[in-house]
Amino acid sequence: MPAHGDLVEIRLGPQRAWMVCHPELTHEVLMDPHTFDKGGPLYDRLGKLMGDGLVTCRQPAHRNKRRLLQPGFHPSYVAHYTDLVAEEAEAVCRAWPAGRTVPVTEAMMTFTTRVISRVLVSDALDDTTANEVRDCLTDIVRGLFVRTVVPIDALFRLPTPANRRYRHALSRLHAIIDTAIAQRRRGADRDDVLGTLLAAARGDGAAAAITDQEVHDHLITLLLTGVEAPALCLADAFSLLARHPEAERRLHAELDAVLPGGRRPGPEDLPHLVHTRCVVLETLRHSSPGWLFTRVATRETELAGCRLPEGATVLYSPYLLHHDSSSFPDPGRFDPDRWLPGKPTAEQRRALMPFSAGNRKCLGDEFAMVEATLALATIAGRRRLRHLPGYVERAPRPAITLGPRSLVMACETRSHMPSGAPDSRTAGDHVVDHT
Numbered sequence: 001m002p003a004h005g006d007l008v009e010i011r012l013g014p015q016r017a018w019m020v021c022h023p024e025l026t027h028e029v030l031m032d033p034h035t036f037d038k039g040g041p042l043y044d045r046l047g048k049l050m051g052d053g054l055v056t057c058r059q060p061a062h063r064n065k066r067r068l069l070q071p072g073f074h075p076s077y078v079a080h081y082t083d084l085v086a087e088e089a090e091a092v093c094r095a096w097p098a099g100r101t102v103p104v105t106e107a108m109m110t111f112t113t114r115v116i117s118r119v120l121v122s123d124a125l126d127d128t129t130a131n132e133v134r135d136c137l138t139d140i141v142r143g144l145f146v147r148t149v150v151p152i153d154a155l156f157r158l159p160t161p162a163n164r165r166y167r168h169a170l171s172r173l174h175a176i177i178d179t180a181i182a183q184r185r186r187g188a189d190r191d192d193v194l195g196t197l198l199a200a201a202r203g204d205g206a207a208a209a210i211t212d213q214e215v216h217d218h219l220i221t222l223l224l225t226g227v228e229a230p231a232l233c234l235a236d237a238f239s240l241l242a243r244h245p246e247a248e249r250r251l252h253a254e255l256d257a258v259l260p261g262g263r264r265p266g267p268e269d270l271p272h273l274v275h276t277r278c279v280v281l282e283t284l285r286h287s288s289p290g291w292l293f294t295r296v297a298t299r300e301t302e303l304a305g306c307r308l309p310e311g312a313t314v315l316y317s318p319y320l321l322h323h324d325s326s327s328f329p330d331p332g333r334f335d336p337d338r339w340l341p342g343k344p345t346a347e348q349r350r351a352l353m354p355f356s357a358g359n360r361k362c363l364g365d366e367f368a369m370v371e372a373t374l375a376l377a378t379i380a381g382r383r384r385l386r387h388l389p390g391y392v393e394r395a396p397r398p399a400i401t402l403g404p405r406s407l408v409m410a411c412e413t414r415s416h417m418p419s420g421a422p423d424s425r426t427a428g429d430h431v432v433d434h435t
Contacts, residue, residue: 007304010315012041017294017313018306023327023351025304026316030358033059035301038360040294040313042400045148049140049170051213053221054363059298064207066363068200069218072119072193075366079267081119085371086264088114089378096383098413104238104385105407108231109134115371116226120193120219124180133176137227139169145399177219181212193222222364229289230368232403234375236287237279238385239404240334243393247336248384250275252414255381262382262414265374273377278336280372284322284354286334289401291319293356318353319402327351385409 006022017040020026029036037059047056054065071077092111096102113134117125125133143166147156156163181194189195197218203209241248254275259265265273297312308314323331327348328338338344344352355362362368388410396402 007306009306012313015313017315018303018308020303020314020316021320021324023321023324023347023353026321026353027350027357029295029303029314029316030353030356030360033062033358033360035298036295036314037298039296040315042148042292042294045144049144050221050224051217053217055221055225059360062360065218066359068196068207068210069193069222069363072196073364073367078367078370079270081115081367082265082267082270082370082374084118085115085374086266086378088118089375090264092375092379093382096411098383098411100411101388101408102385102411103407104409105231105235105404106134108234109138109227111234111375112227112231112371113137116223118192119226119367120222121180121184122190122192122194124183124194125176129176133173133223134227136169136173136176137224139165140173140224141228141400142166143169148400173223174216174220177216177223181215181219194219225362226364226368229401230371232289232401232405233280233283233287233368233372235404235407236289237283237372237376238380238409239387239407240283240286241279241380242385242387242409244334247279247334248380250336251279251376251380252384255377259377259381265377269377270370270373273373274341275336276377276380277369277373278339280369280376281339281352282334282336283372285328285338285352286322286332287396287403288318288322288354289403290354291396291398291402292317319396321351321353324351380414382414384412384414386412 006020006025008019008021010017010019020029038056039058043056050056052061054062054069057065088111091114092107095107110131113130117130117133143156143162146162156166181198184190184194184198189198194215197210197215199205200207200210201212201215241251254273258269258272270277293316295314295316297308297310297314300310301308303314322328325331328351338348355365355368386409388408399405
């Protein structure tokens, strides 16, 4: 594979592509979206699923779409969601009785589905429908990755069980969104993302009215991006904490000091959950759910001394950047203290990019951080999770996202023991929770 400094030419099937392997070069690509626009095999597939939403749209359409949606995810507004997030995290704790094994990944998927659906459409989705959305998203994400790496459409028109599951999940998800939109139009206005979109569809305000299809596409996009990645981040955090008792001890000490007695966290507590946020940041560095992204050159250009033709696919990998020892010494080590105030260098802060960078940076990056920090604080303050006997750490399996897709752990109640003290029971004493 010919290399040009920090740019490596690779093959994607019959096509050439270029992998960016250095943080500064990655920023050069991401900060120039007019030259390196959204595109490539991943976004081509996502476009068929999400339509022309914020994630998949090309640069000329991006500004207006982001301007419409940004207010609901602005950092100054995110504090309004803290009670909602903590309430849903408390529901996780109620469903996790001590002395049972618990399906961590499934529970985190349920949690993030409930949270993002309430942000998007308030309480339009009941528990049964929210669980159906979660299951649909699981099937869609699994099928989407296969369709990205094997871009032969004829294979996916065959009536195989996997293809039927994917098509059914896709059909149901679109139907659920359409039903939520129709119900809202028959009911009262609500202060949520759907309310903002329907006001824009009516032409309220100075901007041109958006179409009904755009309303649908925006909701699908935000739902897809707001469920699996944050759920896998939380599942990874619990898994990593169970394998690193000193980091877990420090987390518990902070939670016991800031939220005594397992008190529900509020917006005023966020500045004091310093180590908790560091655990989230280090999880995103160590095990970033979003691991590979693509851009397409809109014109012939030069990058790192290499001439790229118009239409060239450029890839970058947060996982690769986050595991580069030149940016992060001992990158395989889980060390939340890397992110304590004053410790990370400017270069390390730039090298950490789980939410991308530039004007195509994730719309909900601060919301995702608040959601994960509050969820971790609420759950870890009340429950302690342990790996089952025989657990073996495995290398991540590539999919659209990376993370533990079927993590099951043993659950203990922290309030029944001193902070950081080991539980007298063994994981083998736990029974399977089928509830």
